[in-house]
Amino acid sequence: MNIEIGTGIYLFQGSSLVVTDETPDTAIADGTPPEIIHQTFKDIGIFEMPAVDAPGTIRGASLGKDAPVPVGWRAVPVRQGLSLLTAGTTVDGTGPIGRMLRAYHIAQWRQDSLFCGSCGTKNTDAPDELARLCPACGRREYPRISPAVITIIINDDDGSALLAHNKKFADGVYSLIAGFNEAGESLEATVAREIREEVGLEVRDIKYIASQPWPFPNSLMLGFTARYASGEIHPDGIEIEDARWFTRDTLPKLPGNGSVSRYLINGWLEGSL
Numbered sequence: 707m708n709i710e711i712g713t714g715i716y717l718f719q720g721s722s723l724v725v726t727d728e729t730p731d732t733a734i735a736d737g738t739p740p741e742i743i744h745q746t747f748k749d750i751g752i753f754e755m756p757a758v759d760a761p762g763t764i765r766g767a768s769l770g771k772d773a774p775v776p777v778g779w780r781a782v783p784v785r786q787g788l789s790l791l792t793a794g795t796t797v798d799g800t801g802p803i804g805r806m807l808r809a810y811h812i813a814q815w816r817q818d819s820l821f822c823g824s825c826g827t828k829n830t831d832a833p834d835e836l837a838r839l840c841p842a843c844g845r846r847e848y849p850r851i852s853p854a855v856i857t858i859i860i861n862d863d864d865g866s867a868l869l870a871h872n873k874k875f876a877d878g879v880y881s882l883i884a885g886f887n888e889a890g891e892s893l894e895a896t897v898a899r900e901i902r903e904e905v906g907l908e909v910r911d912i913k914y915i916a917s918q919p920w921p922f923p924n925s926l927m928l929g930f931t932a933r934y935a936s937g938e939i940h941p942d943g944i945e946i947e948d949a950r951w952f953t954r955d956t957l958p959k960l961p962g963n964g965s966v967s968r969y970l971i972n973g974w975l976e977g978s979l
Protein backbone atom coordinates (compact mmCIF):
# COMPACT_ATOMS: atom_id res chain seq x y z
CA MET A 707 0.00 0.00 0.00
CA ASN A 708 1.53 3.31 1.07
CA ILE A 709 4.68 4.06 3.00
CA GLU A 710 4.57 2.90 6.59
CA ILE A 711 3.43 5.56 9.02
CA GLY A 712 4.51 3.61 12.08
CA THR A 713 6.05 0.19 12.32
CA GLY A 714 3.83 -1.10 15.11
CA ILE A 715 0.91 -3.47 14.67
CA TYR A 716 -2.09 -2.90 16.92
CA LEU A 717 -3.17 -6.25 18.36
CA PHE A 718 -6.63 -6.26 19.90
CA GLN A 719 -8.65 -8.67 21.96
CA GLY A 720 -12.17 -7.51 22.77
CA SER A 721 -11.89 -3.97 24.11
CA SER A 722 -8.21 -4.31 24.98
CA LEU A 723 -4.93 -3.72 23.23
CA VAL A 724 -2.51 -6.63 23.71
CA VAL A 725 1.12 -5.61 24.20
CA THR A 726 4.27 -7.19 25.61
CA ASP A 727 5.03 -6.76 29.29
CA GLU A 728 8.11 -4.78 28.27
CA THR A 729 5.99 -2.14 26.54
CA PRO A 730 5.81 0.85 28.88
CA ASP A 731 2.34 2.31 29.49
CA THR A 732 3.48 5.47 27.73
CA ALA A 733 4.18 3.52 24.51
CA ILE A 734 1.09 1.31 24.15
CA ALA A 735 -0.33 3.58 21.42
CA ASP A 736 2.69 2.77 19.24
CA GLY A 737 1.62 -0.87 18.82
CA THR A 738 4.02 -3.82 18.69
CA PRO A 739 6.87 -4.39 16.18
CA PRO A 740 5.73 -6.86 13.46
CA GLU A 741 8.59 -9.31 14.08
CA ILE A 742 7.51 -9.72 17.70
CA ILE A 743 3.86 -10.23 16.69
CA HIS A 744 4.82 -12.88 14.11
CA GLN A 745 7.17 -14.69 16.50
CA THR A 746 4.43 -15.20 19.06
CA PHE A 747 1.29 -15.40 16.91
CA LYS A 748 2.49 -17.49 13.96
CA ASP A 749 -0.57 -17.49 11.70
CA ILE A 750 -2.30 -14.29 12.75
CA GLY A 751 -4.06 -12.34 10.01
CA ILE A 752 -2.98 -8.73 9.62
CA PHE A 753 -5.43 -6.14 8.30
CA GLU A 754 -4.42 -2.79 6.88
CA MET A 755 -6.04 0.59 6.46
CA PRO A 756 -4.87 3.97 5.21
CA ALA A 757 -4.04 6.43 7.97
CA VAL A 758 -6.23 9.54 7.99
CA ASP A 759 -3.74 12.04 9.40
CA ALA A 760 -0.84 11.44 6.96
CA PRO A 761 -0.01 9.30 3.92
CA GLY A 762 0.70 5.80 5.13
CA THR A 763 -0.74 2.56 6.39
CA ILE A 764 -1.92 1.42 9.80
CA ARG A 765 -1.88 -2.29 10.59
CA GLY A 766 -3.91 -4.24 13.07
CA ALA A 767 -4.74 -7.78 14.11
CA SER A 768 -7.30 -9.43 16.38
CA LEU A 769 -6.98 -12.26 18.85
CA GLY A 770 -10.06 -14.42 19.28
CA LYS A 771 -12.00 -13.53 22.41
CA ASP A 772 -11.20 -16.87 24.05
CA ALA A 773 -7.56 -17.05 22.95
CA PRO A 774 -5.17 -17.01 25.92
CA VAL A 775 -2.92 -13.98 26.26
CA PRO A 776 0.56 -15.57 26.19
CA VAL A 777 2.99 -15.32 29.10
CA GLY A 778 4.95 -12.11 28.75
CA TRP A 779 2.03 -10.21 27.23
CA ARG A 780 -0.77 -8.21 28.80
CA ALA A 781 -4.14 -6.83 27.76
CA VAL A 782 -4.59 -3.08 28.35
CA PRO A 783 -8.06 -1.51 27.96
CA VAL A 784 -8.02 0.65 24.82
CA ARG A 785 -9.65 3.46 26.78
CA GLN A 786 -6.59 3.52 29.02
CA GLY A 787 -4.67 4.81 26.00
CA LEU A 788 -6.66 8.01 26.34
CA SER A 789 -4.94 8.71 29.65
CA LEU A 790 -1.79 9.36 27.60
CA LEU A 791 -3.38 12.55 26.35
CA THR A 792 -2.18 15.64 28.13
CA ALA A 793 -4.54 18.08 29.83
CA GLY A 794 -6.40 20.33 27.42
CA THR A 795 -6.04 18.05 24.41
CA THR A 796 -8.64 15.81 22.91
CA VAL A 797 -8.71 12.85 20.55
CA ASP A 798 -8.63 14.34 17.07
CA GLY A 799 -7.72 11.31 14.97
CA THR A 800 -4.05 12.23 14.67
CA GLY A 801 -0.85 10.83 16.15
CA PRO A 802 -0.34 7.42 17.72
CA ILE A 803 -3.51 7.60 19.84
CA GLY A 804 -5.66 8.62 16.88
CA ARG A 805 -4.19 5.78 14.83
CA MET A 806 -4.68 3.26 17.64
CA LEU A 807 -8.34 4.29 17.90
CA ARG A 808 -8.81 4.07 14.13
CA ALA A 809 -7.34 0.56 14.14
CA TYR A 810 -9.61 -0.34 17.08
CA HIS A 811 -12.71 0.94 15.28
CA ILE A 812 -11.79 -1.06 12.17
CA ALA A 813 -10.94 -4.20 14.20
CA GLN A 814 -14.40 -4.14 15.80
CA TRP A 815 -16.14 -3.44 12.51
CA ARG A 816 -14.35 -6.41 10.91
CA GLN A 817 -15.54 -8.66 13.74
CA ASP A 818 -19.08 -7.38 13.21
CA SER A 819 -19.08 -7.77 9.43
CA LEU A 820 -17.98 -11.37 9.02
CA PHE A 821 -21.06 -12.16 6.93
CA CYS A 822 -23.00 -10.31 4.25
CA GLY A 823 -26.04 -8.55 5.72
CA SER A 824 -28.07 -9.26 2.59
CA CYS A 825 -27.41 -12.90 1.71
CA GLY A 826 -25.38 -14.29 4.63
CA THR A 827 -22.32 -15.32 2.61
CA LYS A 828 -18.93 -14.92 4.32
CA ASN A 829 -17.52 -11.47 3.48
CA THR A 830 -14.04 -10.83 2.11
CA ASP A 831 -11.94 -7.65 2.18
CA ALA A 832 -12.52 -5.46 -0.86
CA PRO A 833 -9.25 -5.18 -2.81
CA ASP A 834 -9.65 -1.51 -3.77
CA GLU A 835 -10.90 0.28 -0.66
CA LEU A 836 -11.57 -0.15 3.03
CA ALA A 837 -14.77 -2.16 2.73
CA ARG A 838 -16.08 -5.68 3.23
CA LEU A 839 -17.20 -7.30 0.03
CA CYS A 840 -19.68 -10.14 -0.44
CA PRO A 841 -18.32 -12.54 -3.09
CA ALA A 842 -21.83 -13.83 -3.82
CA CYS A 843 -23.99 -10.73 -4.26
CA GLY A 844 -21.38 -7.97 -4.44
CA ARG A 845 -22.73 -6.01 -1.48
CA ARG A 846 -20.16 -3.69 0.06
CA GLU A 847 -20.16 -2.76 3.69
CA TYR A 848 -18.25 0.23 5.02
CA PRO A 849 -17.12 0.96 8.57
CA ARG A 850 -20.15 2.11 10.53
CA ILE A 851 -19.86 5.53 12.13
CA SER A 852 -22.62 6.63 14.52
CA PRO A 853 -22.84 10.39 15.06
CA ALA A 854 -23.61 11.49 18.60
CA VAL A 855 -23.89 15.01 19.97
CA ILE A 856 -22.64 16.34 23.27
CA THR A 857 -23.57 19.81 24.44
CA ILE A 858 -22.56 22.30 27.08
CA ILE A 859 -25.58 24.44 27.99
CA ILE A 860 -24.56 27.87 29.20
CA ASN A 861 -26.85 30.22 31.10
CA ASP A 862 -25.94 33.75 30.03
CA ASP A 863 -27.73 35.27 33.06
CA ASP A 864 -24.98 34.19 35.46
CA GLY A 865 -22.41 32.36 33.29
CA SER A 866 -23.23 28.98 34.82
CA ALA A 867 -23.26 25.71 32.88
CA LEU A 868 -25.54 22.71 33.15
CA LEU A 869 -23.75 19.52 34.16
CA ALA A 870 -25.51 16.24 34.74
CA HIS A 871 -24.85 12.95 36.45
CA ASN A 872 -25.65 10.00 34.22
CA LYS A 873 -26.25 6.58 35.81
CA LYS A 874 -23.34 5.22 33.80
CA PHE A 875 -20.85 7.75 35.21
CA ALA A 876 -18.55 7.09 38.15
CA ASP A 877 -19.87 8.32 41.52
CA GLY A 878 -20.03 12.08 41.78
CA VAL A 879 -18.94 12.77 38.20
CA TYR A 880 -20.98 15.38 36.32
CA SER A 881 -20.68 15.89 32.60
CA LEU A 882 -22.64 17.06 29.56
CA ILE A 883 -25.89 16.03 27.91
CA ALA A 884 -25.25 13.62 25.05
CA GLY A 885 -27.17 11.38 22.70
CA PHE A 886 -27.28 9.73 19.31
CA ASN A 887 -28.46 11.33 16.14
CA GLU A 888 -31.65 9.73 14.79
CA ALA A 889 -32.18 8.83 11.14
CA GLY A 890 -33.55 11.86 9.33
CA GLU A 891 -32.60 14.34 12.04
CA SER A 892 -30.22 17.30 11.80
CA LEU A 893 -27.51 17.51 14.45
CA GLU A 894 -29.01 20.74 15.80
CA ALA A 895 -32.35 18.98 16.21
CA THR A 896 -30.59 16.14 18.03
CA VAL A 897 -29.05 18.63 20.45
CA ALA A 898 -32.42 20.27 21.19
CA ARG A 899 -34.26 16.94 21.50
CA GLU A 900 -31.72 15.29 23.81
CA ILE A 901 -31.71 18.32 26.12
CA ARG A 902 -35.51 18.40 26.17
CA GLU A 903 -35.75 14.65 26.85
CA GLU A 904 -33.01 14.38 29.46
CA VAL A 905 -33.38 17.58 31.49
CA GLY A 906 -36.55 19.29 30.20
CA LEU A 907 -34.93 22.54 29.06
CA GLU A 908 -35.27 24.57 25.85
CA VAL A 909 -32.13 26.03 24.29
CA ARG A 910 -31.18 28.50 21.56
CA ASP A 911 -28.04 29.45 19.57
CA ILE A 912 -26.82 25.88 19.05
CA LYS A 913 -23.26 26.04 17.73
CA TYR A 914 -20.85 23.34 16.62
CA ILE A 915 -17.41 23.48 18.30
CA ALA A 916 -15.37 20.31 17.75
CA SER A 917 -15.58 16.61 16.98
CA GLN A 918 -13.87 13.52 18.26
CA PRO A 919 -13.72 9.96 16.94
CA TRP A 920 -14.98 7.79 19.79
CA PRO A 921 -14.79 4.13 18.75
CA PHE A 922 -16.51 2.69 21.84
CA PRO A 923 -17.81 1.08 19.70
CA ASN A 924 -18.25 3.35 16.67
CA SER A 925 -19.27 6.91 17.54
CA LEU A 926 -18.25 10.24 16.20
CA MET A 927 -18.82 12.69 19.05
CA LEU A 928 -19.83 16.17 17.87
CA GLY A 929 -19.41 18.84 20.52
CA PHE A 930 -21.81 21.82 20.66
CA THR A 931 -22.60 24.81 22.80
CA ALA A 932 -26.17 25.94 23.42
CA ARG A 933 -27.62 28.86 25.34
CA TYR A 934 -30.34 28.28 27.93
CA ALA A 935 -33.67 29.65 26.72
CA SER A 936 -36.41 28.46 29.09
CA GLY A 937 -37.69 25.75 31.38
CA GLU A 938 -36.95 24.18 34.75
CA ILE A 939 -34.49 21.30 35.16
CA HIS A 940 -36.30 17.94 35.19
CA PRO A 941 -33.82 15.01 35.04
CA ASP A 942 -35.42 12.16 33.12
CA GLY A 943 -34.57 9.66 35.90
CA ILE A 944 -33.73 7.07 33.24
CA GLU A 945 -30.29 8.14 32.08
CA ILE A 946 -29.89 11.36 34.03
CA GLU A 947 -30.13 11.06 37.81
CA ASP A 948 -29.27 14.65 38.64
CA ALA A 949 -28.59 17.86 36.73
CA ARG A 950 -27.68 21.29 38.07
CA TRP A 951 -26.33 24.67 37.12
CA PHE A 952 -22.72 24.96 38.22
CA THR A 953 -20.64 28.11 38.40
CA ARG A 954 -16.89 28.11 37.93
CA ASP A 955 -16.53 28.24 41.75
CA THR A 956 -18.75 25.28 42.57
CA LEU A 957 -17.52 22.50 40.32
CA PRO A 958 -18.30 18.83 40.85
CA LYS A 959 -16.00 15.98 39.81
CA LEU A 960 -15.45 16.32 36.05
CA PRO A 961 -14.84 13.77 33.28
CA GLY A 962 -11.23 12.89 32.48
CA ASN A 963 -8.93 14.63 30.04
CA GLY A 964 -9.02 13.48 26.44
CA SER A 965 -12.81 13.53 26.11
CA VAL A 966 -14.62 16.16 24.09
CA SER A 967 -16.88 16.73 27.11
CA ARG A 968 -13.90 17.83 29.18
CA TYR A 969 -12.65 19.90 26.26
CA LEU A 970 -15.96 21.79 26.15
CA ILE A 971 -16.08 22.18 29.93
CA ASN A 972 -12.52 23.54 29.90
CA GLY A 973 -13.51 25.98 27.15
CA TRP A 974 -16.36 27.24 29.33
CA LEU A 975 -14.06 27.46 32.40
CA GLU A 976 -11.58 29.54 30.39
CA GLY A 977 -14.40 31.76 29.12
CA SER A 978 -13.82 30.97 25.45
CA LEU A 979 -17.28 29.50 24.72
Ligand SMILES: [Zn+2]
Binds near residue numbers: 845
Ligand atom coordinates in the same frame (compact mmCIF):
# COMPACT_ATOMS: atom_id res chain seq x y z
ZN1 LIG B 1 -24.21 -11.06 -0.15
